[in-house]
Amino acid sequence: MSEIEQYLAPENLASALEVMAAGAVTLVAGGTDLTPQINEGRRSYAPTLINIRHIEGLSGISAPDGHIRIGCLTTVSEIRQSDLLTTAAPILCEAANHFASEQIRNAATIGGNICNASPAGDMIIPLLVLGARVELASWKDGGVVVRQVALKDFFTGPGRTVRRDDELLTAVIFARPAENFIGYFRKSGPRPALEISTVSLGIGGNLTDGRFSDVRVAFGAVGPTPMRGKNTEAALEGKILTPDVIQAAVVAARKDVTPIDDIRATEWYRNHLVAVFTEELLQNVCQN
Amino acid sequence: MSVKTELTFTLNGRPVTLEVPVEMTALALLRDGLDLKGTKYACGEGECGACTIEVDGVTVNSCLMMAVDLQGREVMTIEGLQTNNALHPMQQSFVDHGAVQCGFCMPGMIMQANYLVKKNPDLTREEMTRGLEGNVCRCTGYSKVLDAVAAVVGAKQEA
Ligand SMILES: Cc1cc2nc3c(=O)[nH]c(=O)nc-3n(C[C@H](O)[C@H](O)[C@H](O)COP(=O)(O)OP(=O)(O)OC[C@H]3O[C@@H](n4cnc5c(N)ncnc54)[C@H](O)[C@@H]3O)c2cc1C
Ligand code: FES
Ligand code: FES
Numbered sequence: 001m002s003e004i005e006q007y008l009a010p011e012n013l014a015s016a017l018e019v020m021a022a023g024a025v026t027l028v029a030g031g032t033d034l035t036p037q038i039n040e041g042r043r044s045y046a047p048t049l050i051n052i053r054h055i056e057g058l059s060g061i062s063a064p065d066g067h068i069r070i071g072c073l074t075t076v077s078e079i080r081q082s083d084l085l086t087t088a089a090p091i092l093c094e095a096a097n098h099f100a101s102e103q104i105r106n107a108a109t110i111g112g113n114i115c116n117a118s119p120a121g122d123m124i125i126p127l128l129v130l131g132a133r134v135e136l137a138s139w140k141d142g143g144v145v146v147r148q149v150a151l152k153d154f155f156t157g158p159g160r161t162v163r164r165d166d167e168l169l170t171a172v173i174f175a176r177p178a179e180n181f182i183g184y185f186r187k188s189g190p191r192p193a194l195e196i197s198t199v200s201l202g203i204g205g206n207l208t209d210g211r212f213s214d215v216r217v218a219f220g221a222v223g224p225t226p227m228r229g230k231n232t233e234a235a236l237e238g239k240i241l242t243p244d245v246i247q248a249a250v251v252a253a254r255k256d257v258t259p260i261d262d263i264r265a266t267e268w269y270r271n272h273l274v275a276v277f278t279e280e281l282l283q284n285v286c287q288n
Numbered sequence: 289m290s291v292k293t294e295l296t297f298t299l300n301g302r303p304v305t306l307e308v309p310v311e312m313t314a315l316a317l318l319r320d321g322l323d324l325k326g327t328k329y330a331c332g333e334g335e336c337g338a339c340t341i342e343v344d345g346v347t348v349n350s351c352l353m354m355a356v357d358l359q360g361r362e363v364m365t366i367e368g369l370q371t372n373n374a375l376h377p378m379q380q381s382f383v384d385h386g387a388v389q390c391g392f393c394m395p396g397m398i399m400q401a402n403y404l405v406k407k408n409p410d411l412t413r414e415e416m417t418r419g420l421e422g423n424v425c426r427c428t429g430y431s432k433v434l435d436a437v438a439a440v441v442g443a444k445q446e447a
Binding site (some may be wrong): 003004005006007009028030031032035036038039045049051053054077100101102103104106107194 | 290291293310311313332333334335337340346347348349351352353354356357359400404418419421422423
């Protein structure tokens, strides 16, 4: 294990970003991914460790003009219990409800879940369904610069993203869903929680007189990154959800995913679950 | 040598200041640095809940938390539950219901149960089961644990 030479717990964003611009750092938020990775030797510390949990202004859920903004330090427990999200985007609360255990939810941050970039990251699926963007801050020419990246373009492989080493993910933002937005999340595992997803799935869109539009579909743990299901979306867009349309979507979903065999499940079983869950979630949508 | 940093926090109501190695977990600090052996080390990876402590009013797995992250926080361990050498009502209820066998999981189980009841005095059995999902017990089979927690909820509602 490499040695930490410096530990910092800055209280403002600018000072954290200044250090990040100067050299290699490891960031820690809740530590629920980082600590096991270090202990198992899958990862080592950079010379500087920055604890970002004391930085002001990075936690909490707000609703600025027509949008919902979730600060990177917001915990999964806070998302699960949020009145604002229960009303505006219950699909996020649903995913939070199936996340780990209460103790982990109390520590785990949304920023950590996104930046860890696991193909099975549970909060990422509803955020893809909500068409979210992430905000990345860095230090340039003596000031803070911020860029936004669509979450669907953020992941490049298992544990890999387009975030540069000098960038801190400050928040995730999405347009407040329309009144007629319906979204569902489904995760598989032998238990309701404390389970890394073998397959997770989210479907959402606007439902008007039985017609489903602005449809977004996202899959977890069935490819190298969490991903949008383009074929499934195309099979559903603007359609009334008849049994034929649902069957076409199930076929399309099998085309969207590229699961593998691993210790948690076989490729065959994952494909099977994708089909079953796609149908199940679309049946749920029909019941509205 | 790894770097150390000064750390100040409140532990079971008393202020503590000491130097800790930056890599140390909160669990190692409590057990080895401060000799509070009530909080248990079992899996070391967030799966079992034996290391559950309360930090700023919420429970976390101390095996996943860095000791340095305790800076400025209010920490409660199982040792902080007792008052005047008398068992806390949650501890007493576990004893009364025969909910303890080998006892290894119990400090974590009781910390989590106490937190759940504080957070929601009308806790249902279903909510208890969900709330204790992160606490594994290899002995009891959980039903007496739930009886013990339910009795505390019932007693609070009557009072
Ligand atoms: C027992 C157990 C069960 C779990 N169950 C689940 C589950 O059901 N579903 C699930 O999705 N996950 C699960 N996890 C994984 C983990 O809890 C989550 O991914 C969590 O959200 C990570 O957040 P954190 O704050 O703890 O991240 P940390 O461990 O602090 O950080 C994770 C990574 O992201 C980086 N990082 C953190 N914040 C930022 C930021 N703002 N900007 C840039 N980089 C950043 C860190 O440097 C690190 O590389 C589980 C973990 C354990 C130990
Ligand atoms: S020792 Fe921390 S959860 Fe098992
Ligand atoms: S009483 Fe033995 S592990 Fe729970």
